[in-house]
Amino acid sequence: MSFLNKNVIRSITVISVLFCLLWLIGLGFAVGEYYAGKPEKVPETNTVSKKVENKKGLTILALGDSLTRGTGDETGKGYVGVLMDEIKEKTKRPVQLTNLGINGQRSDQLRKQIREKEVQRQIQKADMVLVTIGGNDLFRGGQGLVDFQAGNIAAIEKKYLDNLKFIFEQIRKSNSKANVFFIGLYNPFIELNQGKEMSKVVRHWNYDSAEVSAAFPKIVFVPTFDLFELKVNDYLYSDKFHPNSKGYRLIAERVASLLTW
């Protein structure tokens, strides 16, 4: 064991002692920082950075509720995923999707979400924006059926239209070039007792939404009401509210037929 001479052992010992001291300092530092360190203000960035990283492909941003999320689709794609597959087939450019849909989101929540800096940055760099909103405002998981008798719909709709207008204004402010596709509502309750009356409300709702969309350039209202009008149960998930894979495919195909680039 020639390598085990005294100097080697001594130097290993010295190195160990040094590291031991270093780690002790670290430990003391950790405890001190955890308890005594006074908080200093963490700088908050208020401006949306204008710098957009060098992007090569097509950037798609999806905003909205569970329809954007794809709830009810067994494959988990949703209309956004199916649409993405179609776009990828048609174009050779790389496609980037950011899906910011949140289950159960209502228009006032989207209004809040859209004011976040990072969301604004995402809008800014998008080439195409997909939006679904309003379903939870109107239906609220079936509660809407009760309210609709009470005649509260008008007040709810007024708030919703106000939010929608704000959302579109924000999108156009951040990004004046991207095409925006706003997906309209269908009536999942069409085959229930009050389906006919409900359909009337949904049609009216869609009409007003389309009017708001039309006031902005390049915001396209995409109707889905007719897709689900006949045989609605073939296209609905077992919760009888969200579309299933087939239903999402219908919506995606409709949007796909509108795409231009």
Place this chain on the structure above:
Amino acid sequence: MNKLIQNEMMKLIAKKRLIVIAIIIGILVMLFTYAQYKQVQTQREKLGTSDWRTILQQQIVDTTNRLSSSRISDEWKKQLQISLQQQQYYLDHDINPAEPGAPTFMRIFLESSIDLFIPLMVMVIASDLVSSEHSLGSIKLLLTRPVKRWKVLLSKYITLCLAVSLVIAIAGILSYAISGVVFGYKGWGAPILTGFNVTDTGLNTSEVKLLSLWKFLLMDFGLVWFVSIVVGTLSFMLSVLIRSTAAGMGVMLAALISGAILSNMVSSWESAKYFFMVNLRLTDYMKGTAPPIEGMNLSFSMMVLFVWWAAALLVSFIVFTKKDVY
């Protein structure tokens, strides 16, 4: 005393155990580096971007959606909420929570190996320091020297502390050197946030501090060292108490692994927080994740570990000086 320590150090080095440990750490770091690299790549492919803000924003939305599911437990929900608020805070302040580079890899490696991997390595050294003298029969030679018994044991203990420091240094150096090949060696100055306070209502961000990554790493290393010393001392005690090295290792191994399992499911068994093995994840307090049992914080965990450490040291010395050797 100095000679005794040199003597112990020579025995330790002659055993070549440090080299074995270095090789094990090296292989593991390579595996982790590759795994991390793969993970980054699949994420990039899935989202079609390497922009961390986009990825973080997507993660936030995904977590939000998971929260709305009714199938997740309350505790898991709370943890998700805390990490969600933390991610949002990072995003709002335009700070990348995982700046790419070897230092970040080191941080993640330390945080995930503090409660099992590094203690295991330490255990390999500590658990036969005394018991091997029994099995080799050299204990008699050692104790017939004109040196007090407690001095012999102390020299062994100091050697253990030095070896633990060295093992942690090896882990740090290897993880930096190996991961840097893939992720690059820069990033020491990257900002990182600490001081998130987990309370009943969620995450308190009023005391959040901005630190450079190298400072944060130094703190992490200090905590890892503390944990390793405690675990090392406990194995040292077992090595004094139990003559068979294998049995001592088995007991320690069982304790460490049970700790890893327990901390996932003890949240309703409150007195479990006095076990040393559920208190090993000290770095989590720096990072600001929810503790396994409510009410645990850095000083609590350090106190618990300290008490276990002191008790183990006391037992070791009393038993060693009183015990009959034959």
